Amino acid sequence: MSEYKLDYLQELEAESIYIMREVAAQFEKPALLFSGGKDSITLVHLAKKAFAPGRIPFPLVHIDTGHNFPEALEFRDQLAKEVAATLIVRNVEDTIRERKLTEPKGKFASRNWLQTYTLLDTIEEFSFDACIGGARRDEEKARAKERIFSVRDEFGQWNPKLQRPELWNIFNGRIHKGENVRVFPISNWTELDVWNYIREEQIDLPSIYFSHERDLIEHEGQLIASSSFIRLDPEDVVIREKVRYRTVGDMTCTAAVRSTADNINDVINEIKATRISERGETRIDDKVTEAAMEDRKKNGYF
Amino acid sequence: MNILRFITAGSVDDGKSTLIGRLLYDSKSILADQLEQLEKSSAKKNDKGEIDLALLTDGLRAEREQGITIDVAYRYFTTPVRKFIIADAPGHVQYTRNMITGASNAELIIILIDARQGVVEQTRRHSIIASLLKIPHVVVAINKMDLVDFSQDVFNNIIIDYSKVAAQLGLKDVKFFPISALQGDNIVERSEHMSWYEGPTLLQFLEEVPVENDINLNDQRFQVQYVIRPQTEDLHDYRGYAGKVQSGIFKKGDKIKILPAGIESTIESVEIGGKELSEAFAPQSVVIRLTDDIDISRGDAIVGRDQGPELKSELDVVLCWLDEKPLQPGNKYYLQHNARTVRTVVRNLEHKIDVNTLQPLEVSTPVTLNEVVRAKLKTAAPVVYDSYENSQTNGAAILIDETSNSTVAAVLFQ
Numbered sequence: 001m002s003e004y005k006l007d008y009l010q011e012l013e014a015e016s017i018y019i020m021r022e023v024a025a026q027f028e029k030p031a032l033l034f035s036g037g038k039d040s041i042t043l044v045h046l047a048k049k050a051f052a053p054g055r056i057p058f059p060l061v062h063i064d065t066g067h068n069f070p071e072a073l074e075f076r077d078q079l080a081k082e083v084a085a086t087l088i089v090r091n092v093e094d095t096i097r098e099r100k101l102t103e104p105k106g107k108f109a110s111r112n113w114l115q116t117y118t119l120l121d122t123i124e125e126f127s128f129d130a131c132i133g134g135a136r137r138d139e140e141k142a143r144a145k146e147r148i149f150s151v152r153d154e155f156g157q158w159n160p161k162l163q164r165p166e167l168w169n170i171f172n173g174r175i176h177k178g179e180n181v182r183v184f185p186i187s188n189w190t191e192l193d194v195w196n197y198i199r200e201e202q203i204d205l206p207s208i209y210f211s212h213e214r215d216l217i218e219h220e221g222q223l224i225a226s227s228s229f230i231r232l233d234p235e236d237v238v239i240r241e242k243v244r245y246r247t248v249g250d251m252t253c254t255a256a257v258r259s260t261a262d263n264i265n266d267v268i269n270e271i272k273a274t275r276i277s278e279r280g281e282t283r284i285d286d287k288v289t290e291a292a293m294e295d296r297k298k299n300g301y302f
Numbered sequence: 303m304n305i306l307r308f309i310t311a312g313s314v315d316d317g318k319s320t321l322i323g324r325l326l327y328d329s330k331s332i333l334a335d336q337l338e339q340l341e342k343s344s345a346k347k348n349d350k351g352e353i354d355l356a357l358l359t360d361g362l363r364a365e366r367e368q369g370i371t372i373d374v375a376y377r378y379f380t381t382p383v384r385k386f387i388i389a390d391a392p393g394h395v396q397y398t399r400n401m402i403t404g405a406s407n408a409e410l411i412i413i414l415i416d417a418r419q420g421v422v423e424q425t426r427r428h429s430i431i432a433s434l435l436k437i438p439h440v441v442v443a444i445n446k447m448d449l450v451d452f453s454q455d456v457f458n459n460i461i462i463d464y465s466k467v468a469a470q471l472g473l474k475d476v477k478f479f480p481i482s483a484l485q486g487d488n489i490v491e492r493s494e495h496m497s498w499y500e501g502p503t504l505l506q507f508l509e510e511v512p513v514e515n516d517i518n519l520n521d522q523r524f525q526v527q528y529v530i531r532p533q534t535e536d537l538h539d540y541r542g543y544a545g546k547v548q549s550g551i552f553k554k555g556d557k558i559k560i561l562p563a564g565i566e567s568t569i570e571s572v573e574i575g576g577k578e579l580s581e582a583f584a585p586q587s588v589v590i591r592l593t594d595d596i597d598i599s600r601g602d603a604i605v606g607r608d609q610g611p612e613l614k615s616e617l618d619v620v621l622c623w624l625d626e627k628p629l630q631p632g633n634k635y636y637l638q639h640n641a642r643t644v645r646t647v648v649r650n651l652e653h654k655i656d657v658n659t660l661q662p663l664e665v666s667t668p669v670t671l672n673e674v675v676r677a678k679l680k681t682a683a684p685v686v687y688d689s690y691e692n693s694q695t696n697g698a699a700i701l702i703d704e705t706s707n708s709t710v711a712a713v714l715f716q
Contacts, residue, residue: 004551004583005514008305008385017587018546021527025600025641050587052576053540054532137376144375163373164709165399165624167406168698169546170638174707188387190378280335 009197012189013046018169019148019185020050023130024057026173027181030130031088033119034060034080036072037248038205039134039186041079042194045203046185047132048083059086061131063118065111066093067229067250075206090122107231108224110253120156123180130173130181138190139279148187154178191278192271199264208245211262215240222255246271247282255282303382306513309389309404309437311428312414317445321414321483322377322390325505328490331379373397374404383509398431398672399624402712405431406698409513410439412504417450417480421463427657433471434620434674434714436694438516440468440476443504448482452495471660479504517584522550522558522606523688523696526598527641530589542573542589543598545641548695550606552590553581560596561603561686562613567592584695601642603686611688611696617679618716620655620690621648621669625703625710628668629675637713639685639699646701650678679713690714 006014023030032047034040047056060080064073080087092111095118096103104110123131137144147163149171164172173181186194198205215226217236224230226238229252243256244267261267274281312318326332332340377388389404391397405411411432415425432440442464450456457480468476479488480499487493490505502510530542556569570591572579582588590604598604605611623629629648637646653662655674662676669675690697701711 004517004519005304006586008303011305011585014546014585014587018527021544021587022641025528049575050544051528051530052573052589053537053542054530138378141375144377145373160373165403165700165712167403167700167709167712168694169407170640170698170700172638172700172702172707172709174636174702176707188376188378190380190385192380193385275334277333277336280333 009193009200012186012193013049013197015169015188016046016185017050019171019183020047020132022171022173023132023183023185024051026171027130029126029128030058030132030183031061031126031128032056032058032085032132033134034062034076034087035134035249036062036068036076036206037134038194038198038209039136041075041203041205042189042197043132043134043185044079044083044085045201056083056085058132059088059126061088061090061122061126061128063115063122064089064091064093065115065250066091067111067252069206069208069225069245069248069251071206071208072248075204079204088122088126090118090125092118094118095121107219107233108252109229109231110250112250112253116156123156128180129175130183132183132185134186135184136189136191136194137184137187146184146187148184149173150182150184151175152180152182156180158182192268195264195268195271199268206248208248210264210267211242211244211259213240214243214256216243216256223258224255225251227251245282246278249282257281303380303384304513305385305387306410306508306511307387307389307408308410308412308441308508309391309401309408310412310414311391311401311405311431312416312424312445316414316416317483318414319390321412321443321445321481321489322388324483324486324489325386325388326377326379328486329379329381329505374400381505381509386508398427399622401428401431402435402622402624405435405437406712408435408437409516410441410508410511411437412441412443415442415444415460415464417444417446417456417460420460421467423658425464426467426659429467429471429473430657430660433473433660434622436690438475438513439511440473441504441507442476442478443483444478444480445483447480447487447493447496448485452480452487452493454480454496454498457499477501477507479507518549518693519551519583520549521609521611521688521693522552522556522604523548523611523693524550524552524590524604525641525686525696526600526602526604528600529598540591541595542591543604544587544589545604546587547582547584548640549584549693550609551581551583552588552604554578557607558592558604559607560598561605561611562684563596563602565594565596566607567594567596569593601639603642605686611686612715613684613686615681615684616649617681617685617687619677619679620714620716621675621677621701622712622714623669623671623673623675623710624712625708626671627703627706627710628670629711634704635710636702636704637679637681637685637699638702639687639713640696642685643702644685645682645704646679648677649680652676652678676716687715689716691716 147166216223244259375390391401391404481488526543528544559566570593573589651665688696697715699713
């Protein structure tokens with residue numbers, strides 16, 4: 001009996017591949033939202049596996065805030081080439097100009113909110129009816145409530161009170177014109193599951209996930225990379241530290257952690273030992289209110 | 303390490319969210335910053351300075367404000383033995399459909415009973431859902447034992463009462479635990495107050511309950527989700543059928559047939575990620591290639607030649623109605639059976655099933671939200687299926703309203 005048993009990572013992989021294939025089969029114009037972070041890199045790996053020996057049957061879409069880590073962008077271009085996928089990049093910068101949006105101000109002026117405009121424009125431009133994203137339910141309370149197939153109205157909004165029942169492994173992707181579906185194939189994975197899978201499958205990551213030296217400032221206990229995107233005040237002291245990133249978002253809203261872990265085994269050991277959650281340690285945009293994520297999602301965020 | 307998916311069910315204020323909070327807290331799955339957030343929110347709600355573990359799972363603003371659970375929330379924790387996926391489902395009657403969502407993928411259900419109340423109407427309703435959806439393992443957690451002086455008599459009396467319900471519903475694997483979610487008795491740590499209880503703690507049981515025996519290795523069932531045809535120069539003639547093994551074992555050389563067409567063929571290879579596998583079993587997602595060039599498309603079934611599933615266009619089903627809009631007999635719906643979708647019409651409504659007693663009821667009023675009904679469906683093309691009793695992976699489907707696109711019913715093939 002025991003030989004017919006999947007390890008938990010294989011079981012998670014099987015579920016995610018099944019979801020990817022449902023997307024490819026049920027929608028006319030799906031896309032994979034690619035951020036350059038480890039979760040979306042894992043998605044690309046799963047998509048590659050799901051459709052091999054064929055190509056990934058949908059484009060990778062990157063909403064570039066202009067505040068990305070250069071290492072992540074370089075990695076993005078290389079990965080798209082490697083898997084022979086179409087890469088579509090749309091810039092928040094352009095949206096700000098064309099739509100005359102107001103840039104947020106302040107020390108860590110983040111374009112996180114503005115991304116949603118570019119995303120919705122891009123969905124319209126290409127008539128995408130499904131967007132695959134790398135959100136996980138363990139990340140955050142509002143995400144814990146979201147379905148794997150999450151229907152968004154024509155404004156991209158999530159209505160948490162009107163979610164479709166999602167039964168067994170049956171995914172209902174039927175939508176009206178103008179609506180779209182956000183699909184989250186790794187909903188049931190945790191941060192550690194993703195890391196263990198990356199190790200198991202030997203998936204490459206951008207170098208900033210591993211220990212390196214960097215110029216930073218320390219702000220309210222968090223380490224923010226010194227870059228032209230943040231405002232340096234006279235009282236800020238730029239320090240040079242050995243750090244790695246636990247998540248990769250914008251340089252303005254992602255904090256680094258002090259670390260000497262320069263290989264995946266050490267990174268996994270550090271994550272196992274940490275007493276702080278992924279978003280809590282690395283995202284400065286979640287701290288505004290308890291419902292920050294719920295509000296962003298209702299407005300069309302991932 | 304493997305995965306156990308379970309659902310928690312209970313009526314209002316049975317302490318369901320507190321129990322989950324306790325499992326996460328005592329298994330050290332809550333991290334320092336989450337705890338700090340929790341302390342802050344708890345302080346807003348009460349002035350006793352106690353941590354309100356329920357606040358951990360109520361993710362939506364409306365839920366926190368009203369102190370109730372509206373939708374299913376998924377929670378995760380891992381011990382050295384297992385990864386656990388918890389569906390925290392609402393207990394209120396009006397949210398039964400969300401509970402069914404959570405229950406459909408569960409291998410185990412925890413039904414909470416308030417020790418002061420004993421078996422109540424909602425206990426029966428939740429047990430009936432467990433029985434309808436054939437959740438293999440049932441845990442009855444008798445909570446708030448601290449409020450009945452940790453009395454063994456209270457515990458035993460509830461066991462006697464519940465055992466009658468379980469017998470009526472045909473629930474087989476039922477285990478009872480005396481707990482206090484608020485204080486942590488018998489959840490992760492053994493209770494100091496109930497020396498009379500000799501069984502395992504709840505977590506110990508969750509870690510040990512065998513789930514691999516629930517996988518069917520005999521009946522070969524595979525449904526095509528997507529056809530892979532690279533059509534590149536080097537893979538010009540490649541045709542692979544991508545899908546998930548629903549049950550049975552598939553390997554090279556197996557004699558199979560394709561349904562509903564009834565064409566026979568042989569498996570040339572079983573692959574994943576472009577690499578050949580020696581064999582595949584549930585719930586693996588693989589690609590199957592056949593020795594013959596046959597026209598096969600999404601929704602077609604690849605099954606063992608001698609182990610035919612049902613192949614019919616008149617189906618006996620049980621429907622759990624999940625939509626605000628009542629069932630409209632005579633209207634057309636889509637029947638989505640995993641990757642196969644056919645149009646269908648609900649022909650006969652035979653009888654409703656009382657979700658409190660399981661007794662048949664005459665259909666004198668429309669079938670509305672949260673009602674369960676026995677019916678006959680007529681489909682536009684034949685469906686390849688097994689009874690839900692025999693196969694939860696090939697015996698279930700959903701109905702979709704053609705005009706609203708909503709998922710309106712859970713369908714269990716009889």
